[in-house]
Amino acid sequence: MIRAVCLSLTLLLSAPQSIEAQEFTALARLDASNSTIALSDGAYQLDLALSQGVPYRVYTLVDPARLVLDFREVDFAAVDPTRLLRGKHLNALRFGAVRPGWSRLVLDLPSPQVVQHAGLKVDEGAGQARLTVSLVEVEDSEFAAKSGAPSDPDWDNLRPIDTPAAFEKTSSExxxxxxxxxxxxxxxxxxxxxxxxxxxxxxxxxxxxxxxxxxxxxxxxxxxxxxxxxxxxxxxxxxxxxxxxxxxxxxxxxxxxxxxxxxxxxxxxxxxxxxxxxxxxxxxxxxxxxxxxxxxxxxxxxxxxxxxxxxxxxxxxxxxxxxxxxxxxxxxxxxxxxxxxxxxxxxxxxxxxxxxxxxxxxxxxxxxxxxxxxxxxxxxxxxxxxxxxxxxxxxxxxxxxxxxx
Known part of the structure; x- marks a missing residue:
């Protein structure tokens, strides 16, 4: 019912020895110069170049229609959205930290679209990765049926944003x-x-x-x-x-x-x-x-x-x-x-x-x-x-x- 695609950690653990031996940073980085987000036949196609493979999930939400990509974890700090998305839809893209250990990319959709394909490929030699997501236009009813945040125990059990510890208040404080x-x-x-x-x-x-x-x-x-x-x-x-x-x-x-x-x-x-x-x-x-x-x-x-x-x-x-x-x-x-x-x-x-x-x-x-x-x-x-x-x-x-x- 809900279209969600998650990358298993086993994909990373089963990588060739040359990848396992590589020293990875804590965060993957997005290479905007080698990435594209474009409309094709009215639907978005995403091709994102990452410095390393990371677990991810992808789904759509309604009101307003939008695509959500969650990563564990991608550094977007140096990314200029204008390098990824141009033209009249420029303001449709945003990204950044969303909770401890996770970052998020959100793309507003100009029409009802669902995920047709999503996949991540890791280069065996360099350890770099490419994440591709293809969307296809659908009717409103199908979009509503296939949209929603996925029920994911691993995500739901992640440590929430800390609430600062309550003070021991005195009557005058x-x-x-x-x-x-x-x-x-x-x-x-x-x-x-x-x-x-x-x-x-x-x-x-x-x-x-x-x-x-x-x-x-x-x-x-x-x-x-x-x-x-x-x-x-x-x-x-x-x-x-x-x-x-x-x-x-x-x-x-x-x-x-x-x-x-x-x-x-x-x-x-x-x-x-x-x-x-x-x-x-x-x-x-x-x-x-x-x-x-x-x-x-x-x-x-x-x-x-x-x-x-x-x-x-x-x-x-x-x-x-x-x-x-x-x-x-x-x-x-x-x-x-x-x-x-x-x-x-x-x-x-x-x-x-x-x-x-x-x-x-x-x-x-x-x-x-x-x-x-x-x-x-x-x-x-x-x-x-x-x-x-x-x-x-x-x-x-x-x-x-x-x-x-």
Missing amino acids: ITVVLDPGHGGIDPGASGNGVTEAELMLVLAQEVRDALLRSGDFNVILTRNEDKFVSLERRVQIARANGADLFVSFHADALASGKANGAAVFTLSEEASDAASAALAERHNRADLLAGVDLSGQDDEIASILMELARMENGPRSKALARGIILGINTEVGHTYKRPIQSAGFSVLKAPDIPSVLIEVGFLSSKDDLSKLMDSVWRSKMVLGIHNGIQAWLLTDAADAQLRGK
Whole structure:
């Protein structure tokens, strides 16, 4: 029912002595200059040159239609996607780390296509390998029937991304979970040779250090390196560590129109405007773009969580947003024209944790991009966020007395 092809480890173990004696690096490397991804008769054909053979699996997913190739493990760090995919489908390809020991390539499909053939051949002399995957166009019904993440015990039993160990909290300690957006196979927006994932990790680490220096804070990052973390996992990390507040960092890019300055978002079933709705939709698609199968998600449960978050925790999150914007305005002196907004961001759905998402700026704005790459400017933004959190803690403690908590 599910079209999945896996390379057995025995293929590598049974290779000739000349291969066994070769010293392999921990990661295979993709040679983009000798690889091609092209459409033939409307369907994709992949021919990938690897520095060595690796276990892999290949399958398709729906909504949107995409091909997923998982490797253990291929280094894509130096690969330019424009060397592999050209023309109008250039943005259909992405790759990167997806979990410990595994990397992933995701290719958006312009039409329903299934795997017709997949195979890997290892050169007996050099140890290099070629992975070929041929797709063929099919009807929607056949595509749906043959698509889905394969049930693979070896994959399912792999060590998950570590959840940072929970702190032994005292009554005076505040646990803050900082969430650098994107990472790994999902780099986010880009500009001037840097990605949103890179910039937000640096900023989150700088905010962490500022909070730790002030004392009385435990600070946890949802990721400490360039790796993919699903939206659901980010919320799980916050809840598992008893977070008192959750702050997610992003710096989006607009395909059209102009925008600059920071804005802070809270959770709402109805977006404050069309731009916020579109922004939330792009953020919520991060898992899909990274090849994660969300077919098992329960929309009814998600709706209940949304309602709980709005009723029980919404006012606290909005107060946190106001505090952070006040801090940013004080230190940086400029924010987005409507700095406090709301939309249905999946990463803000923890019903019992005040949660906000900060769009620190827009990488589509040359001014915002240059500021985000400037350590002096970032230090002002960090101070503004730090002061905003501190101010919120004071007002929230006073409000807690009124709430009887």
